Amino acid sequence: MVLNFTKIYNSIPVLPKRRDNLNKFSTYIMLTNQNNQLALQWKHQPSLQRNLKLYEEKHQEFSNLFCYQDKGIDIANFWRKVAFDESQSIADWEPSNKIQLAYEHLASYFEERCYWAAKDLCKERNANSWEEYLCIARLLVYNPIKLKEILVKYDSQSANIDTYITNTLTNHIKYSAEVNRFSRWRLLYKKSDKELIEALKVFGIIEPEISLIIFARKYFKQVYLINKIKNPTRITGKKWIAPDEKDFSKSAQCYNAEKILPTAPHEVFANFTKVTAKQIQDWMEICIKALESYPMSILPKFSLDALQLDGFEIKSELQVPEIEWEKISSTENTSEQGFLANQANSILSEQLQSMKLDERKILLLYYGFGLNQKQLADRLGMNQSTISRYLTKSTIKLLEAIARISQPQQWVKQYVRRWLESEYHAPVHSDLIQAALVSAIKKLVNEERKILQLYYGEGMDEVKIASQLDISLNEISTILTKTRNHLQEKLIQEINIWIKEYLEKWLINYYKYFTELVFKNEAKLGKNELKLEEKIFLVERYIQNQLY
Incomplete structure (x- = not known):
């Protein structure tokens, strides 16, 4: 049993080191497949890179910290101060959404803490759950409202910010796992089509497969809702259980029956081949991997009023066609x-x-x-x-x-x-x-x-x-x-x-x-x-x- 646990624990992908401060505050973890094995890599966020270079050029205090590679904790504290700037004063050269960017820099920096908190927990718990643990942690740091609540309680006299965040994430993961609050299938069910499409694109999926996957999820959600979520035998508040072969098979039947209708997306109708239960299952797994990998897509819905009070820049999704x-x-x-x-x-x-x-x-x-x-x-x-x-x-x-x-x-x-x-x-x-x-x-x-x-x-x-x-x-x-x-x-x-x-x-x-x-x-x-x-x-x- 010990040997089996060690084998599973050692199979957890290694997180590559980030070379410098630019990478530490502007990249996020991306889950990929290499030779049929799960691997981790760092993905750049250009908007964060641009903001770091801007502050390096215009802000003397930040520039002094940024040139030393061992000043990650000090740089994190710098962005914490920016995020908590109650005066909302903005210099001529600063972006209007500087508060939002500050939280994003912090979330990027805390990615490593998410990984180590999830991995270390696997030593005392089921190592097969490390992906779930990682996603729980990342959902927390990429929620600016929750992150602010955490950082407000931070006392620099008690511990450095890395240790504090790691302990907080560890406790959060334990709590979420114990009360069965988190489920990969709930994540798949709750995300909007817009968020999922965005995540799939970043994950490397292209059309027409994206349209096929979105169409498949539509019917999977209907079947999963009836068979699992609304099942009379399910105890309310319990973790959303994984679907079984019958759920995927029924989803495939619905997909194949509806794909020939004029209401179906063009890409779905153009693809004549009937889908199988295995195909639906594979597609849903791809969706989950994509959502877990891309931080912009794992952001939960939160109050616009709360964000505006914190100085966030709210962008309307309504666009006037020209x-x-x-x-x-x-x-x-x-x-x-x-x-x-x-x-x-x-x-x-x-x-x-x-x-x-x-x-x-x-x-x-x-x-x-x-x-x-x-x-x-x-x-x-x-x-x-x-x-x-x-x-x-x-x-x-x-x-x-x-x-x-x-x-x-x-x-x-x-x-x-x-x-x-x-x-x-x-x-x-x-x-x-x-x-x-x-x-x-x-x-x-x-x-x-x-x-x-x-x-x-x-x-x-x-x-x-x-x-x-x-x-x-x-x-x-x-x-x-x-x-x-x-x-x-x-x-x-x-x-x-x-x-x-x-x-x-x-x-x-x-x-x-x-x-x-x-x-x-x-x-x-x-x-x-x-x-x-x-x-x-x-x-x-x-x-x-x-x-x-």
């Missing part, structure tokens, strides 16, 4: 994209300059001041139908000008064919064009989707598809051609919508800039408070004087 000219161009060259954007600006400006004065005035009042058609008609003494015709005519002129640059009719056919042949398996959903194609494929009838999946997803030739589906070879060729043409038409329709959105945004920004320029000139003359009527009069005067 229609950019680059998204509707056929080129992939960055410099050419910039050229096209500039060309669009130039051509649209020229078109506006060439319009009649009445057309330009209507566009200005409509986009620059937000007047509706009725307000425009009343102001200009015209019928509303006339205003509508002016706006439509002007817009068509501008749309035609953009269309001469984008020329979708000339490149869409080739793009669709190339995309089907090379990127059908793993489309880039953040790319507007590829996302539009995926959306169009989901709306195809089942037979068309199936043929596309076999031809482009499985690489099956038309003869084999005809035989498998019991359809004539002629009909298969016809459906493939018809489907490709349909995708081309749908993409062109989407591009036309994007062009309209782009033009709308461009006109609003163009006239906003112009009116602000006019008002700025008036402000210089002492006219700061202007009513709407005065603003319109000033801009109209500019137009009349041909300064516009």
